[in-house]
């Protein structure tokens with residue numbers, strides 16, 4: 464049942480550990496609750512934001528004026544051979560664990576991505592030359608304009624590098640998805656996972672972050688471009704360009720969203736001056752006063 468809570472600090476609900484409070488907060492454990500929450504927000508003309516694991520967002524220091532709906536729908540079942548249905552709030556590591564238990568292969572490349580299925584579909588998350596879109600058959604969505612549940616097949620999702628229709632159309636809320644996998648060998652999957660995790664440990668920082676800040680420009684690595692500008696280790700307040708991976712900004716305990724934002728602007732200016740390229744953010748801004756493309 465939908466019952467909004469008052470103020471709740473958002474920083475602990477993000478991997479960056481940054482951000483002020485939400486005005487209202489609700490954890491949706493199932494689809495009817497999520498739909499009810501959205502209807503409530505629409506009726507009250509209150510902005511709403513769907514939160515997954517908070518691993519691809521920067522929340523402003525002022526927080527979010529509106530309703531934050533934490534998507535917790537984590538149902539999972541094998542529908543028929545190789546076909547899994549999972550709720551949008553299911554963490555990717557649980558999805559991977561389940562698929563391996565069922566002897567299904569394909570999702571190993573997603574190991575170590577700390578997001579939910581919904582967040583991953585929206586941003587077409589991926590690693591090691593694969594993306595979640597390689598395995599999606601259908602996505603079940605709630606259309607918050609028509610207030611109807613719809614299904615989108617993979618073509619309609621318009622997946623591209625870190626892109627999907629769900630990024631362009633904020634009215635489409637992901638409820639769950641059908642994932643098509645191949646039969647595999649558990650030992651092979653486990654070996655792949657070990658290899659991928661080892662690579663991640665070597666290349667990614669351990670401090671709180673939101674993963675890669677920028678998308679890679681076509682044929683180039685954003686991390687390499689930033690490194691060439693001599694910015695590895697560059698700090699603004701407690702926000703630092705990671706010494707390990709220049710496309711990560713890390714939070715040294717008490718960084719503010721304002722410091723991270725300042726660092727992002729600085730990086731963009733430096734890369735533009737040196738290479739004539741405009742870096743585009745992969746992360747999503749939450750609770751910022753709209754400036755250009757910024758802000759929910």
Ligand SMILES: Cc1cc2nc3c(=O)[nH]c(=O)nc-3n(C[C@H](O)[C@H](O)[C@H](O)COP(=O)(O)OP(=O)(O)OC[C@H]3O[C@@H](n4cnc5c(N)ncnc54)[C@H](O)[C@@H]3O)c2cc1C
Pocket residue numbers: 478512513514515516517518519520534551552575576577578579580581582583584585586587588589590629635636637638667672673674675747
């Ligand atoms: C250490 C680290 C490593 C990472 N490595 C990778 C990587 O290798 N590859 C990669 O692609 N990403 C990576 N990321 C980024 C991030 O984990 C992924 O983008 C992840 O898929 C985001 O999911 P989330 O649930 O955390 O989304 P959130 O951060 O909670 O939300 C992101 C956006 O998705 C929207 N959203 C969430 N759920 C729904 C829903 N049900 N319906 C509609 N919209 C929704 C939110 O409103 C928001 O706009 C990494 C992050 C960290 C911190």
